[in-house]
Amino acid sequence: MSTNRVMRAVRLEAPGRPFTLRAVAVPEPGPGMVRLRIGACGICRTELHLRDGGLDLGCRDFTVGHEIAGIIDALGDGVDPRRLGEKAVVYYYQGCGTCHHCRMGETHLCPAPLAQPGFTSDGGYAEYIAVPATHAVPLPGDADLAEAAPLGCAGSTAVHACRMAGIVPGEWIVVNGAGGVGLAVVQ
Structure with missing residues (x-):
């Protein structure tokens, strides 16, 4: 469902094709x-893999970008009205919420994910995005959206890796690689 309003969005017709700027309906x-x-919306190496054809998830003609932060400006039925105007970062991996992995907090292992904005559904290289309220993670009111955007991918990946490894504050570790995830682990 969409309004008659349009927005600009960076689209990918198919992996290996150039990105294009197009007008699409506001969700x-x-x-x-x-x-x-x-x-x-951050630029992750994954977007470049999509553009260059090195990653093909079977999706065609969609808006790319999965490191997303913004301000909630519209609510669907059943969403707490206090969320309107809230800053949020989008956790891009949207598991089914009911399987064993989702219940254990391992949504990345979900066998039936609902959507992955920027990969299997429209992402954040646009003016607006609609996502499940449970995947719009609240941010403090003074949060800088540009700094917060990578938290939904690199930040959450780093936190999960540290938890899985049992790392505790003050412990010495080796971080092999200084990309987004590696830098987030160091922080």
Whole structure:
């Protein structure tokens, strides 16, 4: 469902094709969803793999970008009205929420994910995005959206890796690689 309003979005027709800037409909949030006015969307190496054809998830003609932060500007039915105007970062991996892995907090292992904005559904290289309210993670009011955007991918990956490894504050570790995830682990 969408309004008659349009927005600009960076689209990928197919892996290995160049990105294109197009006008598309502004999404409306369905039940249990929120719409964010995007304030920032990071550039991850994964977007370049999609563009260069090195990653093909079977999706065609979609908006790319998965490191998303913005301000909630519309609510679907059933969403707490206090969320309107809230800053949020999008956790891009949207598991089914009911399988064993999702219940254990391992949504990345979900056998039936709902969507992955920027990979299997429209992402954040646009002006707006609609996502499940449970995947719009609240940010402090003074958060810088450009700094927060990578938290939904590199930041959450780093936190998960540290938890899985049992790392505790003050412990010495070796971080092999200084990309987004490696830098987030160091922080």
